[in-house]
Amino acid sequence: xxxxxxxxxxxxxxxxxxxxxxxxxxxxxxxxxxxxxxxxxxxxxxxxxxxxxxxxxxxxxxxxxxxxxxxxxxxxxxxxxxxxxxxxxxxxxxxxxxxxxxxxxxxxxxxxxxxxxxxxxxxxxxxxxxxxxxxxxxxxxxxxxxxxxxxxxxxxxxxxxxxxxxxxxxxxxxxxxxxxxxxxxxxxxxxxxxxxxxxxxxxxxxxxxxxxxxxxxxxxxxxxxxxxxxxxxxxxxxxxxxxxxxxxxxxxxxxxxxxxxxxxxxxxxxxxxxxxxxxxxxxxxxxxxxxxxxxxxxxxxxxxxxxxxxxxxxxxxxxxxxxxxxxxxxxxxxxxxxxxxxxxxxxxxxxxxxxxxxxxxxxxxxxxxxxxxxxxxxxxxxxxxxxxxxxxxxxxxxxxxxxxxxxxxxxxxxxxxxxxxxxxxxxxxxxxxxxxxxxxxxxxxxxxxxxxxxxxxxxxxxxxxxxxxxxxxxxxxxxxxxxxxxxxxxxxxxxxxxxxxxxxxxxxxxxxxxxxxxxxxxxxxxxxxxxxxxxxxxxxxx
Numbered sequence: 001x002x003x004x005x006x007x008x009x010x011x012x013x014x015x016x017x018x019x020x021x022x023x024x025x026x027x028x029x030x031x032x033x034x035x036x037x038x039x040x041x042x043x044x045x046x047x048x049x050x051x052x053x054x055x056x057x058x059x060x061x062x063x064x065x066x067x068x069x070x071x072x073x074x075x076x077x078x079x080x081x082x083x084x085x086x087x088x089x090x091x092x093x094x095x096x097x098x099x100x101x102x103x104x105x106x107x108x109x110x111x112x113x114x115x116x117x118x119x120x121x122x123x124x125x126x127x128x129x130x131x132x133x134x135x136x137x138x139x140x141x142x143x144x145x146x147x148x149x150x151x152x153x154x155x156x157x158x159x160x161x162x163x164x165x166x167x168x169x170x171x172x173x174x175x176x177x178x179x180x181x182x183x184x185x186x187x188x189x190x191x192x193x194x195x196x197x198x199x200x201x202x203x204x205x206x207x208x209x210x211x212x213x214x215x216x217x218x219x220x221x222x223x224x225x226x227x228x229x230x231x232x233x234x235x236x237x238x239x240x241x242x243x244x245x246x247x248x249x250x251x252x253x254x255x256x257x258x259x260x261x262x263x264x265x266x267x268x269x270x271x272x273x274x275x276x277x278x279x280x281x282x283x284x285x286x287x288x289x290x291x292x293x294x295x296x297x298x299x300x301x302x303x304x305x306x307x308x309x310x311x312x313x314x315x316x317x318x319x320x321x322x323x324x325x326x327x328x329x330x331x332x333x334x335x336x337x338x339x340x341x342x343x344x345x346x347x348x349x350x351x352x353x354x355x356x357x358x359x360x361x362x363x364x365x366x367x368x369x370x371x372x373x374x375x376x377x378x379x380x381x382x383x384x385x386x387x388x389x390x391x392x393x394x395x396x397x398x399x400x401x402x403x404x405x406x407x408x409x410x411x412x413x414x415x416x417x418x419x420x421x422x423x424x425x426x427x428x429x430x431x432x433x434x435x436x437x438x439x440x441x442x443x444x445x446x447x448x449x450x451x452x453x454x455x456x457x458x459x460x461x462x463x464x465x466x467x468x469x470x471x472x473x474x475x476x477x478x479x480x481x482x483x484x485x486x487x488x489x490x491x492x493x494x495x496x497x498x499x500x501x502x503x504x505x506x507x508x509x510x511x512x513x514x515x516x517x518x519x520x521x522x523x524x525x526x527x528x529x530x531x532x533x534x535x536x537x538x539x540x541x542x
Contacts, residue, residue: 095459095464096453097475103151128435151445158360162363164364168181182231193220200212200485210344213348221350229291233284238280244279281369288361296355299403302336308405335349337349349436352436353437378454382454384447385448385454404432412428
């Protein structure tokens with residue numbers, strides 16, 4: 001029990017300072033760069049080897065602040081001898097890479113359906129928007145695909161926040177100042193915003209739209225905010241631990257004060273105790289948890305409908321045809337609500353998606369607080385998944401945190417109007433509002449993301465590395481994101497010109513009848529073309 005209690009304790013900063021003379025030999029190198037946006041979780045290659053033997057022989061030295069090295073996510077300590085003669089190499093953190101790669105694949109499926117007009121975009125034929133009445137479910141295949149792609153946006157934001165912690169720790173050990181890291185966060189955010197503007201907004205709209213936020217702009221803003229928040233928490237945590245230690249020491253000094261003091265000894269004794277470090281660490285984790293809750297709750301507080309649809313509606317009413325607005329003006333709405341103005345379209349309001357990024361900061365701090373065993377990480381991820389799913393179930397039963405109250409008007413709800421609308425059918429139970437994300441949306445999607453982290457974490461290294469597609473996409477996510485959108489929508493534009501046909505609904509981007517493509521007309525055309533070729537023609541091979 002004492003060992004378990006010690007494992008769950010955060011690092012002791014005072015012990016690190018006291019052992020400053022030996023910590024240089026404990027960590028043989030510095031982890032590589034990390035950037036969750038571009039898909040680089042810190043590489044635990046030989047360049048980030050961790051001296052396990054020295055750690056075991058100095059178990060009281062548990063670093064927490066960024067002046068001390070840390071093992072990367074997924075590092076394990078399984079059966080390492082206490083007196084091992086040399087450092088062991090930490091395996092690369094594959095679980096986050098695999099999760100990011102899987103999310104990229106799911107997102108690509110979603111974007112493919114949008115670019116080709118394969119099916120209506122949503123679990124229902126109406127919008128997945130706050131305060132919108134829905135009357136008909138989508139077909140089973142697009143419904144399933146859409147439910148899976150719900151994991152993508154919050155998963156990316158979560159990994160973004162987690163990556164900020166890895167990046168900050170890595171650069172701190174390289175000697176970067178807070179100003180250098182702030183400049184890096186700002187430059188990276190600017191690059192993401194520029195990619196969104198010049199590679200997507202202007203080409204897609206042909207200059208008619210100034211801002212088209214397809215999610216990159218939200219990622220850019222939240223990356224900058226998460227980086228600044230990490231810097232603030234890092235500085236504040238040290239300051240609070242020093243303050244707590246000073247107040248604790250002053251109270252002890254009042255008990256017994258010598259007449260003559262050795263100033264040299266007194267100044268060297270001003271190290272921070274483990275108690276002060278632990279207290280400050282827990283307080284700041286509590287602050288991050290509170291911010292995670294507040295930043296998802298304000299999506300409900302700022303909702304013009306407060307997440308409710310009118311009980312009595314005129315014939316043919318299906319909820320707001322345009323995104324809702326507040327009385328605070330369009331620029332305020334841009335940050336918190338989905339907007340659809342003539343020159344600004346943003347289904348991903350940046351601050352509405354900040355919550356999972358802060359959750360990623362908190363998670364990253366805990367992961368890097370010490371060297372965890374692999375089963376501890378995997379079991380914790382599974383436990384978080386269960387707890388979040390329980391919260392999601394409570395949102396259904398208690399009618400809180402949904403942004404869709406009285407909005408389901410399917411036949412199953414109309415048949416039993418007094419019944420809990422979410423319990424009327426399997427699909428109704430899992431209907432969640434994404435624009436902006438509701439509390440139920442966040443708990444459901446992050447529950448599955450944590451479950452996937454747990455499952456990927458159980459894979460042996462050799463097995464995990466045999467999934468090359470997921471690792472490739474997960475480690476170069478931003479490049480794949482740009483490439484697949486250019487290919488999909490570039491080819492989709494040509495395909496619609498050649499084989500397009502009008503669909504029975506309106507395009508949410510243009511307001512015009514949607515155009516879709518299918519392979520049958522192209523195949524029929526080629527069949528006719530092939531029949532006109534000679535019997536020995538190469539064209540007959542296809």
